[in-house]
Each structure stands twice: as C-alpha cells, then as structure tokens.
Amino acid sequence: xxxxxxxxxxxxxxxxxxxxxxxxxxxxxxxxxxxxxxxxxxxxxxxxxxxxxxxxxxxxxxxxxxxxxxxxxxxxxxxxxxxxxxxxxxxxxxxxxxxxxxxxxxxxxxxxxxxxxxxxxxxxxxxxxxxxxxxxxxxxxxxxxxxxxxxxxxxxxxxxxxxxxxxxxxxxxxxxxxxxxxxxxxxxxxxxxxxxxxxxxxxxxxxxxxxxxxxxxxxxxxxxxxxxxxxxxxxxxxxxxxxxxxxxxxxxxxxxxxxxxxxxxxxxxxxxxxxxxxxxxxxxxxxxxxxxxxxxxxxxxx
Ligand SMILES: [Zn+2]
Numbered sequence: 001x002x003x004x005x006x007x008x009x010x011x012x013x014x015x016x017x018x019x020x021x022x023x024x025x026x027x028x029x030x031x032x033x034x035x036x037x038x039x040x041x042x043x044x045x046x047x048x049x050x051x052x053x054x055x056x057x058x059x060x061x062x063x064x065x066x067x068x069x070x071x072x073x074x075x076x077x078x079x080x081x082x083x084x085x086x087x088x089x090x091x092x093x094x095x096x097x098x099x100x101x102x103x104x105x106x107x108x109x110x111x112x113x114x115x116x117x118x119x120x121x122x123x124x125x126x127x128x129x130x131x132x133x134x135x136x137x138x139x140x141x142x143x144x145x146x147x148x149x150x151x152x153x154x155x156x157x158x159x160x161x162x163x164x165x166x167x168x169x170x171x172x173x174x175x176x177x178x179x180x181x182x183x184x185x186x187x188x189x190x191x192x193x194x195x196x197x198x199x200x201x202x203x204x205x206x207x208x209x210x211x212x213x214x215x216x217x218x219x220x221x222x223x224x225x226x227x228x229x230x231x232x233x234x235x236x237x238x239x240x241x242x243x244x245x246x247x248x249x250x251x252x253x254x255x256x257x258x259x260x261x262x263x264x265x266x267x268x269x270x271x272x273x274x275x276x277x278x279x280x281x282x283x284x285x286x287x288x289x290x291x292x293x294x295x296x297x298x299x300x301x302x
Contacts (some may be wrong), residue, residue: 025284027301029274030224032204033080036276036284037114039091039139040107043069044279049237051249061240072238073281074135076110077231078117079222084125084202087152088220088231089278093138095148095181100134110139111151124152126201129159130233131217132167133177136278140182140192148185157186158201160209161194162216174214174252210235210264212257213250219264229274229285235260237279239286239298265296274301 025036046068050058062070077088094108111121129137140157141148150157164187167178186192195218200206207218213234220231234250235257236242244261247254268275269288275298276285286298 027274027285029222029229030227031082032222032224034222034229034274034276035078035080035117036075037078037087037110037117037119039074039076039093039110039113040105041071041073041281042092042104042107042135043067044072046070048249050241051247051251051254053246058240058246062238071281072279073277073284074107074110075276075278075280075284077220077276078114078119079205081202081204081224085119085123086126086128086201086205087124087155088128089130089136089233090127090139090151092135093140093142093151093182095138095141095143095179096134104135108139121152122154124155127152127155127157128201128205128207128218128220129157129163129183130207130219130231130278131214132159132163132183133214133234134179134182136233137182138179141185143181148181150186150189150191155191157192158195158199158207159183159192160207160216160218161196163214164194166215174250210260212253212255212260213248214252227274228268228271229276230264230268231276231278232264233278235264236275236277238277239280239283242288242296242298244296 027034046064049070064070074091076091079086091110092107094106096106139151142151164183183192198208204222204224206221208221209216209218211217217233219233219235222229237248244258247257251257269290272287274285275288286300288296288298291297
C-alpha cells in the first residue's frame with residue numbers, strides 16, 4: 001500500500017469510493033525481499049484502539065469519523081528468502097458473518113493484491129499467524145462448496161499452540177475474536193503446526209512470543225546479512241502506538257504489553273531493526289528510535 005494512495009483513506013475513516021488496488025510496499029533486507037500486501041482497510045473504534053489514552057491526545061495522531069471510527073490497515077508481510085515465500089498474517093478474509101460484516105465491512109483484498117503483485121496462492125510455502133484473532137488469519141482458509149479448505153494449499157502454517165487452546169476455550173471476554181474455521185480445519189489436517197514458544201521457522205526467519213495483546217502472541221523476526229526486521233503485530237499495532245503506555249483496550253494484559261514492548265525496544269532500538277505494523281493504514285513500517293530527550297520517535301522508511 002503506497003503512502004499517497006492511503007492518506008485520504010485514513011482521513012476519511014473508511015476508504016473513499018474509487019480507490020484502486022493499493023500498490024505493495026517493497027524493500028530489500030540483506031538477501032531477502034519484504035513486501036506489504038494489504039487485505040484492505042477496516043474501521044476500529046478509536047476509544048478501543050487507544051485504550052486509556054484520552055481522545056484529546058490520540059486525535060492528534062489518528063483522525064476519527066463521525067462514529068468515532070479510525071481506519072485500520074490489514075498489512076500482511078511477504079518475505080521472499082530466495083528459497084521460500086513466507087506470508088505473515090492473512091487479514092480478515094471473506095468468511096465473516098453478516099453481523100460482523102455490518103461492523104467491519106469485508107474488504108477481502110489480499111488475494112487480489114497478491115495476484116496484482118504476481119503472487120498466486122500456490123506460490124506461498126509458509127504462512128505464519130502471529131495470533132488467531134479474525135483480522136489476522138481470515139484468509140488462512142476459504143469456503144468452497146460448503147467445505148473449508150486451505151487458501152494456500154502448498155503452505156505449512158505456523159501459530160502458537162496456546163493461541164489455538166485459548167481460541168477453543170471461547171472465553172466470554174474475547175470469544176468473538178476467534179473464528180474456528182480459520183484454524184481448526186488446518187490443525188485437523190496437519191497443515192498447521194502448533195509451536196510452543198520461540199522457534200526458528202527457516203534460517204533467518206523466527207518467531208518470538210511477546211504476551212500482552214493475547215497471552216501467546218508471537219512476533220516474526222527476519223534477519224539477513226546483518227539486517228533485521230520484525231513484524232511486531234498487535235504488540236505495537238500502528239506507528240501511533242509506539243509510546244510504552246499507549247496500549248489498546250483490546251489487550252488481555254496491558255501490563256504485559258508494556259513489559260513486552262520494553263523487552264522489544266531494548267533490542268530493536270540499539271540494533272536498528274525495521275518494525276512492521278499490522279494495522280498502520282498509511283505507515284506499514286518504520287525504525288523506532290529515541291530522540292535526544294529520550295522520547296520514542298519513528299523514523300520513516302521508504
Ligand atoms: Zn489485530
């Protein structure tokens with residue numbers, strides 16, 4: 001998604017009519033290629049998005065529409081290592097219930113955007129879900145002739161075992177966020193591998209658990225020729241959330257989010273990692289730094 005094509009979308013809260021398929025962002029990281037492919041833009045309540053932060057403060061960084069919705073991106077990351085094509089996250093997908101479509105819409109642009117970038121579902125070797133909320137794993141599967149099957153038939157899928165366990169628990173706090181068709185058929189068929197903690201997926205691509213948003217959310221760390229990027233997922237959902245205490249109301253454990261962010265920054269800032277944001281509608285990635293006063297700032301990367 002290009003910055004110029006999305007600025008207006010953010011300001012309007014929802015995408016204006018006539019906006020075409022966004023162009024993917026692309027960047028080299030050592031020998032790897034990283035590209036953002038969006039599943040579209042969807043509305044999130046600004047109060048929920050920024051938690052205890054007063055609107056007086058967050059409205060300087062995100063524009064709300066008349067219903068108090070702000071536009072959230074659905075950035076999926078394609079990592080081309082030269083040996084594998086690895087897709088991190090699969091957006092909202094196209095299996096939402098009518099009730100959820102009324103709330104969130106159903107942008108469902110990921111396959112179109114991948115196709116426009118020359119990437120077919122068969123080209124994906126690995127899918128990594130950071131967690132199993134419906135807006136992160138929706139295109140894991142599709143419904144065809146009444147059957148739910150893998151969207152990426154040749155891919156091995158990875159997620160933390162604890163996420164599947166929590167999703168199946170259907171706790172009253174967050175049951176609505178877990179749609180079992182996004183993962184249970186893959187677990188059953190053996191196509192989805194359940195991880196227990198930090199793990200190297202392939203050389204240069206590993207996952208690290210950062211609890212807070214959920215109890216088992218994992219970030220994806222990509223390293224090639226001394227350069228590192230991290231798909232930080234909902235630990236830091238947008239560039240507007242980089243402050244340690246700007247934590248979403250959705251988070252199950254806000255204190256753990258803050259602790260996880262501190263642990264992340266302790267390595268990512270001195271080592272100059274590129275941070276990739278899932279829900280940035282117009283800024284999909286940036287380098288987070290401390291300015292001379294010690295304040296966290298985001299240096300844009302184009
Ligand atoms: Zn999310």
